[in-house]
Amino acid sequence: MKDVRVKDVTEKLEAWAPLSLAEAWDNPGLTVGNPESLITGVVTSLDITPQVVDRAKEVGANFIVSHHPYIFKGMKQITLTTAHGRLIADLLKHDISIYAMHTNLDIVSGGLNDEAVKRLGLENTDVLDKTGQEDFVKLRVFVPELEADKVRQAIGNAGAGAIGNYSHCSFSVTGTGRFLPLRGAHPAIGQVEILTNVREEEISVVVPRPVLSKVVKEMLAVHPYETPAYEVVSLDVPHKAYGLGRIGSFAQALSFDDFKERVQEAFPQAHLRLGGHKCQCIQRIALCTGGGAEFIDKAASLGADAYITGDVKYHDMQRAKELGLLVVDAGHFGTEEMAAKLLAGKIKEALGQLGRPDIEVEAFSEQRDFFF
């Protein structure tokens, strides 16, 4: 059976949702643990809590992937006198690693906000608050024909050729490569001081810039040549914006009651509180999973009839009323508990690609809102 380490899975997750997508204040990634540990099982959750850690121990899992990072700011002590310190000590004692996908999961295409869009059935969606834009380069690499598939597979697994809902996209042409190995060279094909001709494929792939160094590293690792020939070209094409929250529309306007029902179906664990401006014709919807009250003005300025988020305070609702915007506070937990399932699905996919679909992945769903 193939060994799968923590770092093998986190590399796959980051090829999809790079840490560089996250907000500057955030702290996603491996928080506690050992990237070299062999994975025995995985549990996913919204938060890292003693209950989740106990569940991991119960099912023999040594890797927990959560949405919220367990450590956010600098810690001055880790001691057994605090609940925080005891939990970290417990994780280390049992060789359990914890890893967070936070604002990178909110922002990435197909991440948490897009999951909310899907559940609500919104169409023609766009980003609500732009945090950056996609940046692609083109990688061209020259490979002997017989080794081309191996290189294509390796760079595809590292995130090259990821375009929209497609991965491993590439284009190839065949031709003749020529080189003269000089004294001191150790050519994989041909001999020193003899001009060599080889049937080669030129593989072209579009690469998201955040994964470029990883893609090049993986390409170099499997490329048979001592000195592979490759080039990286910047692409001057319109780039898609990425960011937090989404705005889109229902195919048909809904009444207040039907809208409320739709939101409850989309977020079954949520205790809904509706406020601001009550309207009866609701079609254009903005949303931000988690606590997104700061985008109330933005949602109104982009013409939303209603805005769905969590952690909405009294004065936020007052502001929404002034702006003529209906606001649904579906709770922080209510809008994000789906993260556990989403993460479990992505990890199962990664384990399948790594040749270990047998490793158990459990979405921990026992956890409930802190509110009664």
Ligand SMILES: [Zn+2]
């Ligand atoms: Zn959150």
